[in-house]
Every structure is written in structure tokens, then in C-alpha cells.
Amino acid sequence: MDWDKLRIFHAVADAGSLTHAGEALHLSQSAVSRQIRALEESLNTTLFHRHARGLILTEQGELLFDATSSMNKRLETAAARIRDSEDEVFGELRVTTTTGFGTLWLAPRLGKLYERYPDLKIELMLEERVLDLPMREADVAIRMKEPSQADLIRRRLMNIRMRLYASPDYLAAAGTPTEVEDLASHRLVSQSPTAPQVSAGATLVQWLLSNDIRSTLAVNNYYGVLQAVLCNLGIGVLPDYLTEDFPNLVRVLPEVESSEVPVFLAYPEELRQSKRVAAFRDFVLEEIISYRRQQSDGAAI
Incomplete structure (x- = not known):
């Protein structure tokens, strides 16, 4: 199966539009359309229902999109590992946590992390929904309970009330x-x-x-x-x-x-060697130690 055609199919399925996929891939709409038709012919099936408002995957298209999504995540993981083989800490890091903790505790401290690693590109995803780390919906999570997902490295940061x-x-x-x-x-x-x-x-x-x-x-x-x-x-x-x-x-x-509410930091086992994840983890632990020290000093007073 042609990898290039699969890449174009994934972009179209993700965008739901030949035009938008073409813009993302820097291809003309006609070129994208030809590749999709060629893929459908090679598979002897229809992958999209064509509607005036866009494209909708057929049942066969959904099966192929599941496969290309899995492939895409694996490629992203491989790319992250390759990038992290360098000595410098740089690149994208997707961090998820709750709206309250992310807005009130984490975000105000990120300036210190950027001072150390100015080439980091952090995407902070604040929501109560627990994202799927093994499926790479995010790289690192800080949550108010111990994560139940398998294949995660987890560390208890602190307890709050x-x-x-x-x-x-x-x-x-x-x-x-x-x-x-x-x-x-x-x-x-x-x-x-x-x-x-x-x-x-x-x-x-x-x-x-x-x-x-x-x-x-x-x-x-x-x-x-x-x-x-x-x-x-x-x-x-x-x-x-x-x-x-x-x-x-x-x-x-x-x-x-x-x-007491436990606060955990977690990330996928496959990112154990990631320098970006390690840099973020160590930074958060330092800030937690500083927080605990101030709490102890305040209690002593």
C-alpha cells in the first residue's frame, strides 16, 4: 500500500475536506482528489461519502483511518525519541492537568522553565477529562488522583486539601x-x-x-x-x-x-528517556519542594 497515499488519506479524513487537507499538505485540491481516487481503486472500496458540506468516512474508511491514526502516533513517538537524542532540550511538550491547577499553580511558574529552556514549545491542555497518555493525547499529566492507565510512569508530588x-x-x-x-x-x-x-x-x-x-x-x-x-x-x-x-x-x-487529595505526575513508559519530559518533571519537582518548604515555614510561624 502506497505510504504517500495513506498520508494524504489521513489528512483528508482528519480535515473532512479535500481543500483543507490540500492546504495542510501544500497540494492542490485536484491532486489530493486524484490520490484518494487512486487509493480507493487500489482497495476496491469507497472510503468517503461525498456531501455538500464535506466528506464523511464510510465504514471501510473508518477502519483505514483507525490504522493510519495508530501509524501517525507511532511516527510521532519515533520523531520525539529522535529529537530527544540531542543534548539540548527543545521541541514540543504537551502537558495536561486540571483547569484550576494549571491556571493557578502551574502556568504562573512556567516562566522559570522557559528561562532554562527557551526553545521548548509547551502546549498546556487544561480540562477535567483524563486524556489517554499511552495513546499520546498528551505527553505528561498532572492529576488529582493516581492514574489508572497501564504503562505509565507515575510519581506522587504532594497532597492538597x-x-x-x-x-x-x-x-x-x-x-x-x-x-x-x-x-x-x-x-x-x-x-x-x-x-x-x-x-x-x-x-x-x-x-x-x-x-x-x-x-x-x-x-x-x-x-x-x-x-x-x-x-x-x-x-x-x-x-x-x-x-x-x-x-x-x-x-x-x-x-x-x-x-487529602493526592497530586500525581505521570507520563508514558515510552517517554522514559525523553529529555523534554525529564526537564519538565525535574522542574515541577523543584517547585513542589519549594512549595513544601514554604508550607513548613508558614506552619512553624
Whole structure:
């Protein structure tokens, strides 16, 4: 089977359009169309249904696209290994983590990593969905639970807890609660218990809401919760790692907190020798050590 035709087929199937595939491949639409027809003739089958709005794979086309997708991922892995055989750390690194952790903890620290390795190209994918690392949807993941996927190298970074925080201005205006029952006269800012999040946080929010809290604000990620708290809208349920970068936040009801949430870093076994992955891993570990040191110093004070 002609590799060049398969490459063109994959581009067309991925784009759903001869024109868009041609632009990506720097080929004319007619050249792409000829290659697809030749491939269909060689296989004696139809790979696409032609519609006015684009191309849709036939059942046979879907089978071939699955195969070319797998081939493409293997080629990407091989290319990554070849690039990482050099001494310098450079190239693309796809990192996935949750919206809250990525926005509030990781992204603000990446400047230090770029100072060391200015030729890195990091794609930060922030979402609650767990991406498939063995299938190379991402290179590295930082998650709030131990990954269950096989063939992963994983390392526990730290434990976090969800706690109650407010701004000094809010507490000066609304008063500081001294017991959980006092929250009834305050506004609780949190993620909705039904939103994708760690179960420990959802459990804490559900318990707090059972205390007849009259006013609430639900946001679908911790970045939004933090912004609401900083704007003096209420008392927020937030992860404790924020205290390093937002030292003016006041912890409310110190006895109220979630159970521990483990934070793991993971990457595929096949990237064990990747210099880009190693550079990112070591950088995150250094930042975690610094975070833990500041936490210890704060506890001692």
C-alpha cells in the first residue's frame, strides 16, 4: 500500500475536506482528489461519502483511518525519541492537568522553565477529562488522583486539601464566622458538587451546603472561585496550594477542610528517556519542594 497515499488519506479524513487537507499538505485540491481516487481503486472500496458540506468516512474508511491514526502516533513517538537524542532540550511538550491547577499553580511558574529552556514549545491542555497518555493525547499529566492507565510512569508530588478562604475586605464588611453555623449569614463560593472535580472537594461542598446557607455562587472551576473571592463576593472553597501565591487570603474556620487529595505526575513508559519530559518533571519537582518548604515555614510561624 502506497505510504504517500495513506498520508494524504489521513489528512483528508482528519480535515473532512479535500481543500483543507490540500492546504495542510501544500497540494492542490485536484491532486489530493486524484490520490484518494487512486487509493480507493487500489482497495476496491469507497472510503468517503461525498456531501455538500464535506466528506464523511464510510465504514471501510473508518477502519483505514483507525490504522493510519495508530501509524501517525507511532511516527510521532519515533520523531520525539529522535529529537530527544540531542543534548539540548527543545521541541514540543504537551502537558495536561486540571483547569484550576494549571491556571493557578502551574502556568504562573512556567516562566522559570522557559528561562532554562527557551526553545521548548509547551502546549498546556487544561480540562477535567483524563486524556489517554499511552495513546499520546498528551505527553505528561498532572492529576488529582493516581492514574489508572497501564504503562505509565507515575510519581506522587504532594497532597492538597480544600479549605475555606476569604479576602480581608470581605471579612471586614461581613464579619468572620467562628463556627460552621455562622456560614448561614455569608455567601458561599464554590464549585457545584455536580461539576467535574475531585470527590473530596465535592463532598466538602455538599456538607457545607447542608448548613442552610442562604446565598451561594457556583463556578465550574477554581479559577472562577478565586476571582470571586478576591472580588469580595463571599467565602470560597479553594485548594490550599493557593496560599503561596495569594498570601493575603484569610483562612476561615481552620477546622473545616476536605480529606487529602493526592497530586500525581505521570507520563508514558515510552517517554522514559525523553529529555523534554525529564526537564519538565525535574522542574515541577523543584517547585513542589519549594512549595513544601514554604508550607513548613508558614506552619512553624
